[in-house]
Amino acid sequence: MEPLALATPRVTSLTQCIDSVADNGWALWPGFLSADDTAALAAHTLAVHADGHFHRAGVGRASGLAIREGIRSDQVLWIDDAPPHPVLDHYREQMDQLREAINRALYLGLFDLESHLAVYPPGSAYERHLDRFRDDDLRTLTVVLYLNPPDWQDDDGGHLRFWAGGPDLEPIHIRPAGGTLAVFLSDRYWHAVEPARRTRLSVTGWFRRRPV
Numbered sequence: 242m243e244p245l246a247l248a249t250p251r252v253t254s255l256t257q258c259i260d261s262v263a264d265n266g267w268a269l270w271p272g273f274l275s276a277d278d279t280a281a282l283a284a285h286t287l288a289v290h291a292d293g294h295f296h297r298a299g300v301g302r303a304s305g306l307a308i309r310e311g312i313r314s315d316q317v318l319w320i321d322d323a324p325p326h327p328v329l330d331h332y333r334e335q336m337d338q339l340r341e342a343i344n345r346a347l348y349l350g351l352f353d354l355e356s357h358l359a360v361y362p363p364g365s366a367y368e369r370h371l372d373r374f375r376d377d378d379l380r381t382l383t384v385v386l387y388l389n390p391p392d393w394q395d396d397d398g399g400h401l402r403f404w405a406g407g408p409d410l411e412p413i414h415i416r417p418a419g420g421t422l423a424v425f426l427s428d429r430y431w432h433a434v435e436p437a438r439r440t441r442l443s444v445t446g447w448f449r450r451r452p453v
């Protein structure tokens with residue numbers, strides 16, 4: 242059995258999400274995005290990907306700048322560089338609501354969001370890393386939204402491995418179920434993406450705090 246301290250803090254509302262980030266530093270919100278909205282955002286992601294807009298993801302701002310380089314083989318596209326679409330506007334609106342609610346409750350001073358669409362072709366993965374860069378400590382809260390179809394199985398791989406109890410303890414494995422949002426403090430949690438056996442889709446965002 243999972244030790245109590247490492248139980249996954251599942252939430253189902255904005256209030257619970259904020260409480261969990263305050264109490265645990267992270268939260269997992271299954272059903273954050275409806276099945277229809279998830280399918281629409283996934284379809285747009287695949288269409289834009291098929292049009293050749295994506296590029297291989299780098300690591301850090303420039304090579305060598307990540308706190309701990311995680312080798313990654315996914316392909317990404319900043320959403321501001323993607324062809325406009327109502328599903329992207331809807332995503333931005335939802336993230337804005339989350340940002341405002343978190344700022345009101347937790348005073349994290351989050352002021353903007355950078356996000357990219359990510360496609361992990363079969364066989365691709367992202368090694369263990371932290372999301373904060375050495376040359377930029379403004380990334381404060383990470384939000385990963387999964388866009389995979391409802392029939393995604395454990396055998397399809399692509400789990401998020403999440404070291405909730407610290408880098409030396411066993412990580413939690415999170416299935417990248419479509420519509421699920423993972424929220425965590427960017428500088429606290431080591432995490433990795435296990436190799437996907439099927440094309441894995443997500444949109445990852447980082448809320449940044451205001452420079453002081």
Ligand SMILES: O=C(O)CCC(=O)C(=O)O
Nearest residue numbers: 372385401432434443445
């Ligand atoms: O897609 C995921 O589960 C995590 C992605 C990630 O760690 C990142 O893009 O920094």
Ligand SMILES: [Fe+2]
Nearest residue numbers: 370371372432
């Ligand atoms: Fe990450």
